[in-house]
Amino acid sequence: MIDLRILRAEPETVRASQRLRGDDVSLVDAALALDERRRAALTRFETLRAEQKSIGRGVAKAAGDEKAALLARAKTLADEVKAAQADADAAAVELDEVTMRIGNLVIDGVPAGGEDDYVVLRHVGTPRDFAAEYGPDFAVRDHLDLGELLGAIDTERGAKVSGARFYFLLGVGARLELALLTAAQNMAVEAGFVPVVTPTLVKPEIMRGTGFLGAHADEIYRVDADDMYLVGTSEVALAGMHADEILDLSTAPRRYAGWSTCYRREAGSYGKDTRGIIRVHQFNKVELFTYTSVDDAEAEHERLLALEERMLQLVELPYRVIDVAAGDLGSSAARKYDCEAWLPSQQRYLELTSTSNCTTFQARRLGIRERTASGETRTAATLNGTMATTRWLVAMLENHQQADGSVHVPAGLRPYLGGLEVLTPVDAGGRA
RNA sequence: GGAGGGCUGGCUGAGCGGCCGAAAGCGACGGUCUUGAAAACCGUUAGGGCGGUGUCCCCGUCCUCAAGGGUUCGAAUCCCUUGCCCUCCGCCA
Incomplete structure (x- = not known):
């Protein structure tokens, strides 16, 4: 598996490597787009999850009407968190599928071409x-x-x-x-x-x-x-x-x-x-x-x-x-x-x-x-x-x-x- | 094949459903002491994602207590499934 950080920082290096291998160069851009999507979904999930945890802690301390109100809010949040997590997970799986298909970065000096081009x-x-x-x-x-x-x-x-x-x-x-x-x-x-x-x-x-x-x-x-x-x-x-x-x-x-x-x-x-x-x-x-x-x-x-x-x-x-x-x-x-x-x-x-x-x-x-x-x-x-x-x-x-x-x-x-x-x-x- | 027991940080090992990513001990690392070392004492000590300022130091947040589901406002802790490990019996080598 290639390093996602390199993919983000130096996409052209990865493209060049794919080209040298005769592999699909478009995988690089597909991965970049999916990475973008995954990070956005992750941020959304984390924000919701942080709120859920914070409210959850409040529930333990609160009592009476205040507790009831917090519980109501927490209930709706629970569903939102679950959905956001599913989103983020799905994006991660898709990204994984694409990055797994990208070959290792070829070292400088390796001859281009196929089996007979050694x-x-x-x-x-x-x-x-x-x-x-x-x-x-x-x-x-x-x-x-x-x-x-x-x-x-x-x-x-x-x-x-x-x-x-x-x-x-x-x-x-x-x-x-x-x-x-x-x-x-x-x-x-x-x-x-x-x-x-x-x-x-x-x-x-x-x-x-x-x-x-x-x-x-x-x-x-x-x-x-x-x-x-x-x-x-x-x-x-x-x-x-x-x-x-x-x-x-x-x-x-x-x-x-x-x-x-x-x-x-x-x-x-x-x-x-x-x-x-x-x-x-x-x-x-x-x-x-x-x-x-x-x-x-x-x-x-x-x-x-x-x-x-x-x-x-x-x-x-x-x-x-x-x-x-x-x-x-x-x-x-x-x-x-x-x-x-x-x-x-x-x-x-x-x-x-x-x-x-x-x-x-x-x-x-x-x-x-x-x-x-x-x-x-x-x-x-x-x-x-x-x-x-x-x-x-x-x-x-x-x-x-x-x-x-x-x-x-x-x-x-x-x-x-x-x-x-x-x-x-x-x-x-x-x-x- | 049958019957049990168990999977928590580098290791050992605690952990009433709510400041638990997690006590304690060991180990490791740093320091004090010492001529040096040991002992003693003090301190530090899981991995990873994302974001921020920073960019040789941090901060915020999330995930991970075998894996995957479920219950719940909230799970290391309750339930289910799977995997793995161990013990005993049987069988075979």
């Missing part, structure tokens, strides 16, 4: 030239071929048990995922993040508060019998953790590294990435989440990005960093950086991390505030970023494959795999 900030690492290494006839294996050779991924049985977009990770697949996530959480802990294992079922108000019931409502699994939602990321639980709290962020931000399973319906992506485990209904993720003061938010965003990049470098993946365009930010983010790893089998980049600076947008709706040094309260800023996910296995298998179908294990992960240096194909028996 700006590439840098490339790190170099994609391998398999033809040069193994000869022109070498056929690059995709992650599913490799995963099956290694006895690491079984999508057929995943489908048998749970349907399309489900899978089993087994053998070195299971070990590799645990190694990756453990390494990620350890790196985050060393950087000062508190490790957390979060709930994955949350109440409606938390899901709504984090903004995931808006445009992305179709993506979310709902457990009907209990009116709960399965989270698509631990960001939901981590943001909800301090809802309606006033935090002391004066000495340091609150930093968490949440480990959770994530669930996504992938409604709307029929036929897209259907092979393997690129796009699945269930996966695991270590997510960075920071509560900080709004002044520090942009610097923290750079820190999160730097940590993500360190993790990508630990597992030796070639990647690029993009500054996501305004129209592709989603309503909460004021800026978003994605890291995309090279995917040899498809000759394209695949998103592995995404870090968003939500400034005060998410925190305002969740009632997350901080106590400033001068003792005042103000809305905190929240940021999140991906430290590692199951999807990383896709890029790791493909980029680290060798001619015989074995897969090189990055040195940084070996401590988590008992020193294992190479994942080697199993014979047919390994899968059966």
Whole structure:
């Protein structure tokens, strides 16, 4: 939710942001008009209510005729107050409906446009030239071929048990995922993040508060019998953790590294990435989440990005960093950086991390505030970023494959795999 | 699943339907005392909306005692509904 005070004080800033996002600019003026109406209705109600309270106090002290007269006046006032309150409430609801549809204020420098208008900030690492290494006839294996050779991924049985977009990770697949996530959480802990294992079922108000019931409502699994939602990321639980709290962020931000399973319906992506485990209904993720003061938010965003990049470098993946365009930010983010790893089998980049600076947008709706040094309260800023996910296995298998179908294990992960240096194909028996 | 109990300020915990946004204690913060600290003593201490003058300090007013309805001139206090928490029993792990 955007700040109404900014909307009133600098409507042109908000309009410009809406324009950059390609969103409806007229919402700004609609909100301003409704705000005007709401404040007028509120003043009317308050005036009447103040009189009612004052007369009410008089009733208690008065007696006889005087009391009767006051009671008569109070009776008519009671109805007027009730009506005025209904007016003010209705105006507030209408205003809320409109302001909820306005996206977060985009930060200066974010590229305009939609999904394809991102700006590439840098490339790190170099994609391998398999033809040069193994000869022109070498056929690059995709992650599913490799995963099956290694006895690491079984999508057929995943489908048998749970349907399309489900899978089993087994053998070195299971070990590799645990190694990756453990390494990620350890790196985050060393950087000062508190490790957390979060709930994955949350109440409606938390899901709504984090903004995931808006445009992305179709993506979310709902457990009907209990009116709960399965989270698509631990960001939901981590943001909800301090809802309606006033935090002391004066000495340091609150930093968490949440480990959770994530669930996504992938409604709307029929036929897209259907092979393997690129796009699945269930996966695991270590997510960075920071509560900080709004002044520090942009610097923290750079820190999160730097940590993500360190993790990508630990597992030796070639990647690029993009500054996501305004129209592709989603309503909460004021800026978003994605890291995309090279995917040899498809000759394209695949998103592995995404870090968003939500400034005060998410925190305002969740009632997350901080106590400033001068003792005042103000809305905190929240940021999140991906430290590692199951999807990383896709890029790791493909980029680290060798001619015989074995897969090189990055040195940084070996401590988590008992020193294992190479994942080697199993014979047919390994899968059966 | 069955039976009870309960939701009040950072915490504990009072609160006859009418100066109750709320006693008291703890904690926190400031001060006195002290070489310093502790103790003691004094003081301050919920959040938010709107308006005003002001604009690094205030003033007025309204809302909030789990949420939403209702009764009443007036609700933290009475009634209803919902949610959540706790205890005991049963069942399952």
